[in-house]
Amino acid sequence: xxxxxxxxxxxxxxxxxxxxxxxxxxxxxxxxxxxxxxxxxxxxxxxxxxxxxxxxxxxxxxxxxxxxxxxxxxxxxxxxxxxxxxxxxxxxxxxxxxxxxxxxxxxxxxxxxxxxxxxxxxxxxxxxxxxxxxxxxxxxxxxxxxxxxxxxxxxxxxxxxxxxxxxxxxxxxxxxxxxxxxxxxxxxxxxxxxxxxxxxxxxxxxxxxxxxxxxxxxxxxxxxxxxxxxxxxxxxxxxxxxxxxxxxxxxxxxxxxxxxxxxxxxxxxxxxxxxxxxxxxxxxxxxxxxxxxxxxxxxxxxxxxxxxxxxxxxxxxxxxxxxxxxxxxxxxxxxxxxxxxxxxxxxxxxxxxxxxxxxxxxxxxxxxxxxxxxxxxxxxxxxxxxxxxxxxxxxxxxxxxxxxxxxxxxxxxxxxxxxxxxxxxxxxxxxxxxxxxxxxxxxxxxxxxxxxxxxxxxxxxxxxxxxxxxxxxxxxxxxxxxxxxxxxxxxxxxxxxxxxxxxxxxxxxxxxxxxxxxxxxxxxxxxxxxxxxxxxxxxxxxxxxxxxxxxxxxxxxxxxxxxxxxxxxxx
Numbered sequence: 001x002x003x004x005x006x007x008x009x010x011x012x013x014x015x016x017x018x019x020x021x022x023x024x025x026x027x028x029x030x031x032x033x034x035x036x037x038x039x040x041x042x043x044x045x046x047x048x049x050x051x052x053x054x055x056x057x058x059x060x061x062x063x064x065x066x067x068x069x070x071x072x073x074x075x076x077x078x079x080x081x082x083x084x085x086x087x088x089x090x091x092x093x094x095x096x097x098x099x100x101x102x103x104x105x106x107x108x109x110x111x112x113x114x115x116x117x118x119x120x121x122x123x124x125x126x127x128x129x130x131x132x133x134x135x136x137x138x139x140x141x142x143x144x145x146x147x148x149x150x151x152x153x154x155x156x157x158x159x160x161x162x163x164x165x166x167x168x169x170x171x172x173x174x175x176x177x178x179x180x181x182x183x184x185x186x187x188x189x190x191x192x193x194x195x196x197x198x199x200x201x202x203x204x205x206x207x208x209x210x211x212x213x214x215x216x217x218x219x220x221x222x223x224x225x226x227x228x229x230x231x232x233x234x235x236x237x238x239x240x241x242x243x244x245x246x247x248x249x250x251x252x253x254x255x256x257x258x259x260x261x262x263x264x265x266x267x268x269x270x271x272x273x274x275x276x277x278x279x280x281x282x283x284x285x286x287x288x289x290x291x292x293x294x295x296x297x298x299x300x301x302x303x304x305x306x307x308x309x310x311x312x313x314x315x316x317x318x319x320x321x322x323x324x325x326x327x328x329x330x331x332x333x334x335x336x337x338x339x340x341x342x343x344x345x346x347x348x349x350x351x352x353x354x355x356x357x358x359x360x361x362x363x364x365x366x367x368x369x370x371x372x373x374x375x376x377x378x379x380x381x382x383x384x385x386x387x388x389x390x391x392x393x394x395x396x397x398x399x400x401x402x403x404x405x406x407x408x409x410x411x412x413x414x415x416x417x418x419x420x421x422x423x424x425x426x427x428x429x430x431x432x433x434x435x436x437x438x439x440x441x442x443x444x445x446x447x448x449x450x451x452x453x454x455x456x457x458x459x460x461x462x463x464x465x466x467x468x469x470x471x472x473x474x475x476x477x478x479x480x481x482x483x484x485x486x487x488x489x490x491x492x493x494x495x496x497x498x499x500x501x502x503x504x505x506x507x508x509x510x511x512x513x514x515x516x517x518x519x520x521x522x523x524x525x526x527x528x529x530x531x532x533x534x535x536x537x538x539x540x541x542x543x544x545x546x547x548x549x550x551x552x553x554x555x556x557x558x559x560x561x562x563x564x565x566x567x568x569x570x571x
Contacts, residue, residue, distance in 0.1 A: 001041060002026060002033075002041035003026050003027045003041065003542055004025075004043040004045065005023055005039075005043075006023060006026075006045045006047050006504060007037075007045065007048075008048040009022070009047030009504060010047075010050070011034065011494050012052070014053065014475055014483075014492050014493040015493060016473055016480075017472065022036070023036060023037035024037070025039060026500040026539070029499060030490075030497060030542065031494065031496055031497065031500050045504065045544075047537075050506055051506075052494060052503075053479065053504075054483075054502065055081065055502055055538065055540065056083075057082070057084075057479060058076060058081050058084045058438065058440050059438035059482045060088050060266075061086050061088070061440060061443050062091070062112050062441060062443040063084050063145060064092055064093050065093065065108065065443070066122075067443075068124070068136075073141070073142060073143045073145070073443070074452075077142060077545055077546060077551060079455050079456045079532045080456065081143065082502075082538065082539070083491060083560070084442065084443075085147075085148070087147035087148035088148060089150075089192060089193075089233070089235050090151040090152045090153075091107070092130070092133075093127075093153070095179055096125070096133075096153065097157055098125075098128075100156050103156065104153065105120060106201065106202025107152070109202060111200060111207060112441075112443075113448060114443075115446065115525035115526075116523075117521075117522065117523025118522040121523045129182065130186055131182070131186030134186060134559055138559040139555075140555055141555055142545050142553075142554060142555045142556070143545070143557045144558045145558075145559060146187075146560030147189060148188060148233055149183040149189075151192065151208070154179055154180060155168070155211075158179065167212075167213050177219055177220060177223045184226075184562060185227065187561025187562055189229070189562050190224055190231040190232055190233065190260065190562070191232055191233075192232070192233040193209045193217065194207055195210050195212070195235075196235045197210075198240060217250065217254060218254065221253075221255075221257050227563065229562040229564075229565070229568055230568070231485075231486055231487075231569070233262070233263050233264070233265070234262055234263075235265050239264050240268075242280075248282070248283045248286050249286075252287040255292030255293055255294055256292035259570055260569070260570075261293040261295060261485060262292065262293065262294050263296070263438075263485075264295075266297050266299060267296035269425060269429060272417075274425065277429070280296060281432070281434045281435070284434035285434075287571070293571035295434060295435065297435075298426075298429055298436070299439045300461075300462060301454050301457040301461065304530075305413055305448060306448040306528060307411045308410055309332070309409070310407040315359065318345075319349070324336070324341065333403060336402065337403050342399055345395075361414075362395045362397075362398050363383055363384030363394040364414040364415075365413050365414060366382055366414055367380065367382075367409065367411065368410025369408075370401065370409055371405045371408050374404055386401070423468060426468075427462065430469070430477055436481065436482060436485060437477045437478060439451070440452055446527035447526060447527060450527075450530045456505075456510050456511055457511070459474060459510045460512070462474060464507070464508070464510075479492045484569070486569065487569040488566055499558075500542035501539065504536050504537035504538075505534050505536060506536065512531075512533070515528050515529070515530045516530070542556070
């Protein structure tokens with residue numbers, strides 16, 4: 001007898017092949033039959049009129065902390081995600097010395113937007129080695145999850161406070177390499193690092209990995225190449241703007257030396273910046289010529305980014321805006337009220353640098369929550385409308401509202417690039433072998449975004465609403481393609497012998513719900529949340545974690561370990 005049969009569904013198998021009608025039989029956590037299945041089963045899921053697809057894979061998350069208080073990885077689970085990959089950007093919670101726990105917590109709170117009270121109260125902080133961290137999660141998670149080993153954690157463990165602002169000695173590099181070998185042997189999926197100027201710790205200093213020299217970086221990449229089923233993930237300043245030749249060469253050497261693929265985050269595309277996009281993808285061509293492989297992550301959806309002048313967000317990444325926004329509250333507020341400073345900020349924001357240029361279309365920005373009496377009734381309105389009523393420039397109208405609210409105003413930037421040409425270009429990029437759909441940052445930036453909803457957003461917008469992708473192609477991009485890049489054994493397809501990671505959804509209604517605020521984090525902290533529409537069932541290793549659209553509470557997820565659950569993918 002089978003454990004479960006999904007009867008009468010339309011199978012999209014993940015390979016890009018045409019859909020077909022079939023039953024799917026499951027036993028022992030694996031798919032045992034795809035076709036006409038007559039064998040009896042302990043459970044039957046009726047899927048008439050529904051699509052049966054492989055569970056979606058999220059290649060770039062920061063669920064490293066959240067899985068301790070939320071083993072279901074919500075809301076990713078509701079959107080059909082069955083596998084999450086964490087430890088990205090060089091930020092992990094291990095290896096860890098007890099005296100450094102507060103530093104790591106405050107760094108994660110600053111750089112990844114995880115509320116400090118949630119980090120303090122929601123995790124046991126009982127581990128030292130990376131292997132002990134993995135063991136603390138093993139056997140208690142609802143989705144499959146694996147983690148890269150973060151450079152900043154390695155550096156802090158070896159160098160302590162000296163890891164900020166200083167180069168490592170040869171002896172310190174050797175110790176980092178030893179620890180990385182140990183972590184990869186324990187099941188770490190690879191190595192991640194950041195040398196981006198946008199990443200700072202709780203003291204507003206660059207994160208420790210920023211100070212690594214080329215020799216240190218390559219020594220750590222060399223170590224990765226000694227372990228099967230591993231890869232590299234990297235973010236550098238040029239990822240958010242324009243790669244220099246030196247940055248391309250460094251990434252190329254990292255991949256070529258390790259003989260492992262390297263992915264970088266994130267390729268942000270705008271229809272007016274196609275030359276920049278082509279330049280960024282040139283890194284992949286250079287790497288290929290040198291025997292490496294570089295892949296860019298790119299998010300399929302736009303919008304849904306909450307901002308505030310009161311706390312770190314994308315506004316801080318606008319050219320030179322940090323000079324004002326990193327000031328203390330009262331001084332920052334005074335500067336934002338100064339007409340000369342406003343003019344300077346507006347000019348800087350409109351420069352062609354960086355992927356956040358769309359933010360500077362102030363008239364398109366939507367006002368969220370407000371607090372001052374004079375701002376009553378502005379929630380949900382566009383800044384441009386308000387400016388026209390007041391007879392002022394949109395940027396002045398925006399900052400008048402913000403200053404009146406003591407900087408607390410919630411702001412929702414609306415992309416000015418929501419046009420057919422831009423969407424067609426995005427679809428072209430998704431199909432490019434140098435690009436991987438991903439970059440959700442799920443589990444991070446909890447107060448300002450909810451990237452976890454990207455699979456249902458992509459199915460709704462790119463497939464159903466705009467017809468840019470076929471259903472088969474979209475599912476492949478969300479399943480088999482990441483599984484192949486990262487060497488995830490037995491995942492990413494609906495096929496006999498594969499793990500029974502499956503999502504069953506209604507193709508005519510699948511979508512994301514609107515983003516709302518929830519107060520459900522440890523310490524009473526809030527986060528942004530979006531549930532899913534039309535996702536009826538989600539199975540992980542043959543067990544339902546979502547049924548009739550609701551979480552079951554089951555925790556059948558596998559803690560993915562390199563070599564055992566992954567295989568080597570050479571450039």
